[in-house]
Amino acid sequence: MTQTEFWSLLVDSLSTILAACAILLYIIIWKKDKSTSAYDVFDGLYLDILKTGIEHPHLRDLQRTADYKHAFNHQERLQYEAYAFICWNFIETIYDRGDDELYVTWVGVLETEFKLHQAWFYMPENQGKFKDAFKNFVKDKLG
Numbered sequence: 001m002t003q004t005e006f007w008s009l010l011v012d013s014l015s016t017i018l019a020a021c022a023i024l025l026y027i028i029i030w031k032k033d034k035s036t037s038a039y040d041v042f043d044g045l046y047l048d049i050l051k052t053g054i055e056h057p058h059l060r061d062l063q064r065t066a067d068y069k070h071a072f073n074h075q076e077r078l079q080y081e082a083y084a085f086i087c088w089n090f091i092e093t094i095y096d097r098g099d100d101e102l103y104v105t106w107v108g109v110l111e112t113e114f115k116l117h118q119a120w121f122y123m124p125e126n127q128g129k130f131k132d133a134f135k136n137f138v139k140d141k142l143g
Contacts, residue, residue, distance in 0.1 A: 039105065045090055046109060052083060059083045066119050084120035085129070087113045092134050114142040 053060040059080055064071035068080050091113055094106050103110075120126060121138065 039102070042090075042094065042102070042106065045093075049087060049090060052086075056083075060116060062116055065116050068119060081120065084117040085126075087117050088121055088126075088130070091138075092130060095134055095137050110142060114138065118143065 056079065058064055058072070058076060065080065065084070068077060068084075072080055091110050094102060094110065114121075121130075127135065
């Protein structure tokens with residue numbers, strides 16, 4: 001091997017290593033940015049859920065939601081059932097991400113929403129609305 005071939009091989013090897021490092025760095029930055037943007041999206045969605053609760057406080061009244069079929073009149077019950085479904089879809093969306101860091105960030109909110117809407121979730125007519133894996137997660141982590 002000549003000196004020129006050696007240097008050519010060395011430069012080629014270094015450029016390959018640098019390209020691999022650049023790709024790895026890109027993946028790390030992309031994952032971090034993805035988590036940050038996911039947090040922003042979830043934060044906005046939850047703010048909308050809370051705004052609805054402020055506009056209609058009965059939807060977040062634990063005494064009423066625990067016995068929602070009897071505590072609400074017909075129209076309030078329909079409104080509550082839609083609201084509870086929105087809240088559970090929010091929880092399921094966080095679960096679907098499969099991101100442990102996101103879960104740790106939102107666990108307090110998930111527990112709060114579980115307490116408020118568990119009666120609705122466990123009704124037989126609502127069980128078919130969710131995947132079995134998610135129902136197991138609720139039972140194991142929240143319930």
